[in-house]
Amino acid sequence: MADIKTNLIEELQWRGMLHDIMPGTEDQLNKEMTTAYVGFDPTADSLHIGHMVSVMLLRHLQKAGHKPLAIVGGATGMIGDPSFKAAERQLLDDDSIQKNIAGMKGQLEKFLDFDCGDNSAEILNNYDWFKEFSFIDFAREAGKHLTVNYMMSKESVKKRLADGSGISFTEFTYQLLQGWDFYHLYKEKNCRLQFGGSDQWGNIVTGTELIRRKAQGTAYAATCPLITKADGTKFGKTESGAVWLDPEKTSPYQFYQFWLNVGDDDAKKYIKIFTFIEKEEIDQLIAEHDEAPHTRILQKRLAEEVTRAVHGQKELDTAIAASNILFGKNVTDQLKSLDERTLLQVFEGVTQSEITKADLEGMAEIADLLSAGTDNQLFSSKGEAKRMIKGGGISINKAKLQGSELPKDLELLQDKYILAQKGKKNYCLIKVV
């Protein structure tokens, strides 16, 4: 049996990852290696950083010497959790759920150790035990043990009844399904604890209740707070949508940037939640940060740690290199020295366009290159480009543009690329073919 290495609850507490906990949970965890699970709703074929907290919970669990189970909700995902959702959820079709489960499973495998003896992690799909479960059986085995009164007293249900929006029988059943998961895992895997976001408390407790009544057993519950931002907006969203772990959806560079741009107060909170850095070091980092907030020690470290964990050291290096070039000053030489592969990697997330050599040579003004030459991606009209040139907002190959003529000796990066830049953050990599 694996040793219990740390007091998990204490650890989660100082990290601000504990919201609610059922009495006795801490004793159970300190007593013996405990199997615990967290559920993942297969609403997309990739995890996003909102899921990261759950992933971190599982990792902490394993690190502390306990056995983590990640349950992908193939069955529950077909129903939809009503918790804190204003309206009835759209049901996903079977094919997309299968696809989503496969995607999420692949990502979870990167974070957990599946081969470390007793406390090896496991990933399970609750569809496996629900698919053969008939409705009659479910009604007799699960439904009999809890009253509708009990189920209706849940906050998630009450809310939907109170505001008149209503709740379908399907969604009403959800908590019972999730409760059954817990019961099933209790019986089959000796799983004693369920973790989740604080919005899951009601559902989790339904599970412990079912275990108590049906199996006369004791199971535990713990939740972590929902991650918030200091300014009240939703965590994990950028202008372009959610931040995904899938590099196809959110490039490692964008991922790194997301963390780097976190606000000061949020960074203090997030570094505890999303990294494994020890308390002493974090305290020191925070102290250093407060000393010189403009150097953004916290954000850099946070972005580094999380990007490395999700995408690996190599992608992290590229993301940092890209950030330096895109936001640094006097980096023209650095830019010119990049080989083609690195160059393309750095500008992976940047809009790109192509232009023929003949067209380029036919252009007299830079404004032509910036509008038509970028397929109007950087500027939709030549006039707009001209105004911006006049206003001093244009750089070519990271060098501020002076005149408006297209220099005959314009140097092409790697003999075929031009990096056009509007302001600080808008780029277009033009390929000359």
Next chain:
RNA sequence: GGGAAGGUUCCAGAGCGGUCAAAUGGGACGGACUGUAAAUCCGUUGCUUCGGCUUCGCAGGUUCGAAUCCUGCCCCUCCCA
């Protein structure tokens, strides 16, 4: 069905026969400052071969000339039935 008001450039909202590509505010985008932040200040905000060209719900008309006047149509808001 009767009556009133109105539809303006991304939005709000002026303009009411030439000086209107159209005030002002917001937003957006740039610049300075800064921490790839916030605040602040400044600039730009229809297209252009820089001659002009196309815009003010839609279609016609009056006029040397219309976003501005007239006619019809479409749409919206309010009041009455």
